[in-house]
Amino acid sequence: MPLRIKILGSGTANGLPSPFCDCETCRRARASQDPRDLRRRTSYLIDDDTIVDFGPDAYWQSVTYGVKLHRLKRILHTHRHGDHINPELLCYRRTGWSMNHMRLKLFASKPTLIALQTWALQNEGVRSFDEMDIDDVCLTAGHAVTDGSDLDILPLAAKHHHIEALVYLLTRNGRTVFIGNDSGYYPEETWKALEGKHLDLAFLDATFGLFKADYDDDHMGAATTLRAIMRLREMKCLTEDSQVFGIHFSHAGHALHSELEAFFAPHHIGVAYDGLEVAVP
Numbered sequence: 001m002p003l004r005i006k007i008l009g010s011g012t013a014n015g016l017p018s019p020f021c022d023c024e025t026c027r028r029a030r031a032s033q034d035p036r037d038l039r040r041r042t043s044y045l046i047d048d049d050t051i052v053d054f055g056p057d058a059y060w061q062s063v064t065y066g067v068k069l070h071r072l073k074r075i076l077h078t079h080r081h082g083d084h085i086n087p088e089l090l091c092y093r094r095t096g097w098s099m100n101h102m103r104l105k106l107f108a109s110k111p112t113l114i115a116l117q118t119w120a121l122q123n124e125g126v127r128s129f130d131e132m133d134i135d136d137v138c139l140t141a142g143h144a145v146t147d148g149s150d151l152d153i154l155p156l157a158a159k160h161h162h163i164e165a166l167v168y169l170l171t172r173n174g175r176t177v178f179i180g181n182d183s184g185y186y187p188e189e190t191w192k193a194l195e196g197k198h199l200d201l202a203f204l205d206a207t208f209g210l211f212k213a214d215y216d217d218d219h220m221g222a223a224t225t226l227r228a229i230m231r232l233r234e235m236k237c238l239t240e241d242s243q244v245f246g247i248h249f250s251h252a253g254h255a256l257h258s259e260l261e262a263f264f265a266p267h268h269i270g271v272a273y274d275g276l277e278v279a280v281p
Contacts, residue, residue, distance in 0.1 A: 003175040003280040005046050005201065008061040010272045011039025012207055012250040013083035015057075025251045036257040036273035041083045042181050042248045044203070049073040050151070052168065052179050053084045065275065070101035074147060077108035078158065078182050079165035080115040087119035093132040107137045107145070107153060109164045141166060142193060156190040158183035161218045169197060175280045178202040178237075181248040185216040185224055191231070199237045199244075200280040203272060204228055206246030209253020210263060221253070222246065222263055229269060243280070247272035 016039040017026035029037045040057040045067055051058075054075045062069050078084055090106075092098055106129065108116070113136050120126035129136045137145065141157040141164075151172050158165035160182050167190065168179040178199045180186070207219035215221035220228065225246050232238045246264060249255075249271075255263075260271045 001173055003047065003172055003177065003200070005044055005177065005278045006065060007247070007272050007274060007276040007278075008043040008045055008051075008065060008067070009040035009055070009057055010042055010247050010249060010274050010276070012248055012252075013041065013081065014251070015039055015041060016249060016251050018251045021251060023251060023254075025254050025256070028256055029251070032256060034257055035275075036271075038274065039249055040274055044179060046170070046177070047172070050076070052076045052170075053078055053181075054086050054089070055083050056086055058086045058089055070098070072104060073102065074105040074107060074151075076153065076168060076179075077106070077112045077116075078167065078179070079109070079160060079163060080112040081161075081163075081182075084182070085112065085116055087116045088123070090116065090132050090134065091120055091124045091126055093134065094126065101133065103133055103135060105135045105137060105147060107139055107147075107155075109140070109155075109166055110138050111164045113138060139166065142189065154193070156193050157187050158190075159185065159187050159218065169194070169199075175200045177280070178204075180204045180228075182219065184218050184220055185228060191235075194232070194237055195235060197237055198239065199232065199242055201278060202229075202232065202238060202242065202244045203247045204244070205248050206260070207248050207250045207253065209249055209255040209260060211252060211254040219248070219250075222255075222260070226264075226267055226269070229267070243270065243278060244268075245270040245272040245276075245278075 154169040208221035213221040213223035216224040
């Protein structure tokens with residue numbers, strides 16, 4: 001069976017346009033007739049049963065794209081920043097708030113699990129994940145886990161604001177996707193872990209777009225994204241058959257969708273947008 005991914009959101013913490021901003025990029029996005037210029041917070045749906053990053057837009061993303069959250073099997077979090085977690089929505093899984101949903105597995109680093117549980121306790125009095133019908137799985141960079149019989153999860157270290165953030169290598173039915181948002185140029189330990197791995201599909205951070213193109217610290221600019229992709233190609237992780245996209249775009253990158261396409265297209269790199277569907281046959 002093919003691996004299918006739908007992009008539920010492709011923007012940064014403040015989305016695009018940024019809600020309180022009147023910069024030229026936000027004004028142009030508001031006036032644009034291209035729906036790809038409007039970006040919710042970054043999130044991925046994989047094969048209808050897995051979400052990577054379940055942030056503050058999760059409810060409307062599920063309504064807009066017909067995601068059946070009650071049938072979801074697992075959520076993977078990259079890190080604990082507020083645009084990537086939604087503890088309030090998870091609290092509505094409790095008895096009396098919802099019914100007829102499956103048990104959910106939540107995969108994240110220890111700091112992210114603590115952040116989710118702390119919010120739930122302080123704001124809703126929820127003392128454990130079990131009260132939310134959740135089984136939590138604590139992840140450590142470099143240590144693979146398998147969920148069920150068909151999904152291999154390899155969390156790897158990201159370079160992001162000096163916190164414990166993860167990127168993911170996910171393999172199902174022999175097909176592999178790399179989820180690489182919210183990181184600067186990846187740490188050497190992550191590059192080493194990627195050696196010998198073939199990527200059928202890859203999404204790399206491109207937060208600062210064309211304005212800070214060479215930025216490579218806690219996020220990437222478009223030129224750094226290109227440099228990372230070139231390294232993956234040199235390592236033979238990406239081949240001619242691989243599909244690769246930039247994602248996680250900010251208004252601070254000062255570029256709309258068509259301008260990002262113009263930059264990346266000559267390098268055979270796509271630009272992710274909300275609602276994009278990609279399949280690996």
